[in-house]
Amino acid sequence: MRQEAFAAAGCAACPVRAEGLCRHLSVDDRSLLHIAPRHVGPGSDLFYQGEPSDEVFRIREGWAFLYELLEDGRRQIVQFVLPGDLVGFHPEVTAPSFGAQAVNSMELCVIPRLRLVEVAHRRPNIAYQLACMFSHDEARAYDRLTSVGRKTAIERIASLLLELFYRLRRRAPEAPGEMLKLPLTQTHIADALGLTPVHTNRTLALLRQKGVIDYGNGLFHILAPAKLFAIAGIDPGSGAEAATLFH
Amino acid sequence: MRQEAFAAAGCAACPVRAEGLCRHLSVDDRSLLHIAPRHVGPGSDLFYQGEPSDEVFRIREGWAFLYELLEDGRRQIVQFVLPGDLVGFHPEVTAPSFGAQAVNSMELCVIPRLRLVEVAHRRPNIAYQLACMFSHDEARAYDRLTSVGRKTAIERIASLLLELFYRLRRRAPEAPGEMLKLPLTQTHIADALGLTPVHTNRTLALLRQKGVIDYGNGLFHILAPAKLFAIAGIDPGSGAEAATLFH
DNA sequence: CGCGATTTTGAGCACCTTCAATCCGTGTGG
DNA sequence: CCACACGGATTGAAGGTGCTCAAAATCGCG
Structure with a gap:
C-alpha cells in the first residue's frame, strides 16, 4: 500500500x-x-x-x-x-x-x-x-485564560512571546538564543490576546521602545529576557506559570 | 482493608x-x-x-x-x-x-x-x-477564553450562566426547569470572567432589570432562556458553542 | 444585637476601542 | 521600469466599556 x-x-x-x-x-x-x-x-x-x-x-x-x-x-x-x-x-x-x-x-x-x-x-x-x-493543552489554555482575563495588554503580549519562544526552543535547543521566527501578523497576536490590532501595535512599539524586544519582517528579537519575564509577571524561578512554560 | x-x-x-x-x-x-x-x-x-x-x-x-x-x-x-x-x-x-x-x-x-x-x-x-x-475540559476552556477575550460583560455573564445551567442539568434532568442553585459569590463569577465584582454586580442587575434572570440567596432563576441565549451570542440550534454546552 | 462578608450604588478615571488616514513592503501587470 | 493594488504596520484623535476608590445597605450568623 x-x-x-x-x-x-x-x-x-x-x-x-x-x-x-x-x-x-x-x-x-x-x-x-x-x-x-x-x-x-x-x-x-x-x-x-x-x-x-x-x-x-x-x-x-x-x-x-x-x-x-x-x-x-x-x-x-x-x-x-x-x-x-x-x-x-x-x-x-x-x-x-x-x-x-x-x-x-x-x-x-x-x-x-x-x-x-x-x-x-x-x-x-x-x-x-x-x-x-x-x-x-488544557494547562496552556488556563494560562492563556489568566492572561486574557487578568493581565494588561503589555503583560499579555510579553507572556505570549515567552510562551511561543519556549515552545519553539524546546524543539530546537540548538537555535540561536533569543531570536524568534514568528509567521504571525499582529492581528493574529491581537486575536489570541483579546486585543485590537491597533492596540497590539502600540503595545509592541512600547516594548520595542523600552529596549525589551525588537521586531520586523516576521522576526522577533528578545533583547532583554529578564525584563520580559518581569513585564509578563512570571517568575522564571518559582512562578506557577513557569511550570507550563518550561515543560 | x-x-x-x-x-x-x-x-x-x-x-x-x-x-x-x-x-x-x-x-x-x-x-x-x-x-x-x-x-x-x-x-x-x-x-x-x-x-x-x-x-x-x-x-x-x-x-x-x-x-x-x-x-x-x-x-x-x-x-x-x-x-x-x-x-x-x-x-x-x-x-x-x-x-x-x-x-x-x-x-x-x-x-x-x-x-x-x-x-x-x-x-x-x-x-x-x-x-x-x-x-x-479543554474545549470548555477554549469557550471561556473566547468569552473573556471577545465578549462584553453582559455576554460573558449570560454565557457562564448557561454553561453552569446545562452542566448541572445534564446530571439532574429531573430538576426544575430554569432554576439554578449557585453556591457562588458575585466575586467568584467576576474572577471567572475577567471582571471586577462591582461591574459584575451592575451587569447582573441589568439582566434582572431586563427580566431575563432573577436571583438572590444563592439561587438564580432563568426567566427568559431564549433571551439569555440571544444575549450570550449563542445560537442553541447551530451555534458552535452550543456543541460544548449540550454535550 | 453586633460583627463580618457580600451586595449595592455613586462618581471619576483609564485602558483600550473605534474610526480614520497614512505609510510601507511586496507582488503584479502594463 | 514604473504604476498600481494589496495586505499589513503605523499613527492620530475621540469615545466608551469597565476599572478604581469609596461608602452605604443588606445578609448571614454567632
Whole structure:
C-alpha cells in the first residue's frame, strides 16, 4: 500500500518523528493508522468550527491556529499549533466548537479519526499519551485564560512571546538564543490576546521602545529576557506559570 | 482493608458512580485505586498552585474551582468543578500551574495519583476515558477564553450562566426547569470572567432589570432562556458553542 | 444585637476601542 | 521600469466599556 510505504519512508525523514504521539508508535501501529501526507497553503482551513471532521492532523512543518468565531465576526484564537502537535482529535464529540487554519505553508500527516480511536483502545500507552497531550493543552489554555482575563495588554503580549519562544526552543535547543521566527501578523497576536490590532501595535512599539524586544519582517528579537519575564509577571524561578512554560 | 470496604460500600451509594471515570471501573480497578473518602469544608484548598500533589479527587458532592493567582493577588478562576468531575490529575507534570479550592462543603473520593497512572496504563478504556475528559475540559476552556477575550460583560455573564445551567442539568434532568442553585459569590463569577465584582454586580442587575434572570440567596432563576441565549451570542440550534454546552 | 462578608450604588478615571488616514513592503501587470 | 493594488504596520484623535476608590445597605450568623 502506498500509505504504508509513506508511513515507513516518510517517517524516517520526519522532523517530529521522535516527539509526542509518534514516539510511542510501533511500526504496526503506524500501518494501522493509515497515515497519509498532505500539503496545505497559508490560510487553508484544516477543519471548520461546527463541522464534523474525520481527520486528525499531526504537524510536520508550519504553523496553524485554533479559533472560534462569533456571529458578528469577532474572532478568538484559542491556541497556536506548532510542529509536533496533534490537532483535530475530539473524542466523543462530532462537531468541534473551534476551527483550525494554517498560518503558513504546512506539511501534515493525516490520520483517519476512527483509526486513531481504534489504536488508542488497543494500546494503553497511546491513550495515555493522548491524555497527557490534552492535559498539557488544557494547562496552556488556563494560562492563556489568566492572561486574557487578568493581565494588561503589555503583560499579555510579553507572556505570549515567552510562551511561543519556549515552545519553539524546546524543539530546537540548538537555535540561536533569543531570536524568534514568528509567521504571525499582529492581528493574529491581537486575536489570541483579546486585543485590537491597533492596540497590539502600540503595545509592541512600547516594548520595542523600552529596549525589551525588537521586531520586523516576521522576526522577533528578545533583547532583554529578564525584563520580559518581569513585564509578563512570571517568575522564571518559582512562578506557577513557569511550570507550563518550561515543560 | 478498610479502603476496599469503602470502595465497595461507598460506591453503591455514590451519586456519581455511573458517570465519567467510575463508569468504566471494574471492582478490581476500584480496589487497585485505593480510593478513600474525604470531607472538606468551604474555602479549603484541595491542592495549591505550584505545589506537587499526589492526590487526585473525584467529586461526589459540592462545588470547587480551579484558579491561578498572579504575584499581586489578581485571581483568575479557570474552571468550576462540579459533582462527577475529576480534578488534580496532571500527568507528566509535577507542579500544577493552578490551585483548587472548595466553594462549599464537599464530599470527595481521594485517589493516589500513582495508582491512577498504573490503572490507566493497564486499562486502555480508562486511559481513553481520561483523554475524553481532558479533551472536553479543554474545549470548555477554549469557550471561556473566547468569552473573556471577545465578549462584553453582559455576554460573558449570560454565557457562564448557561454553561453552569446545562452542566448541572445534564446530571439532574429531573430538576426544575430554569432554576439554578449557585453556591457562588458575585466575586467568584467576576474572577471567572475577567471582571471586577462591582461591574459584575451592575451587569447582573441589568439582566434582572431586563427580566431575563432573577436571583438572590444563592439561587438564580432563568426567566427568559431564549433571551439569555440571544444575549450570550449563542445560537442553541447551530451555534458552535452550543456543541460544548449540550454535550 | 453586633460583627463580618457580600451586595449595592455613586462618581471619576483609564485602558483600550473605534474610526480614520497614512505609510510601507511586496507582488503584479502594463 | 514604473504604476498600481494589496495586505499589513503605523499613527492620530475621540469615545466608551469597565476599572478604581469609596461608602452605604443588606445578609448571614454567632
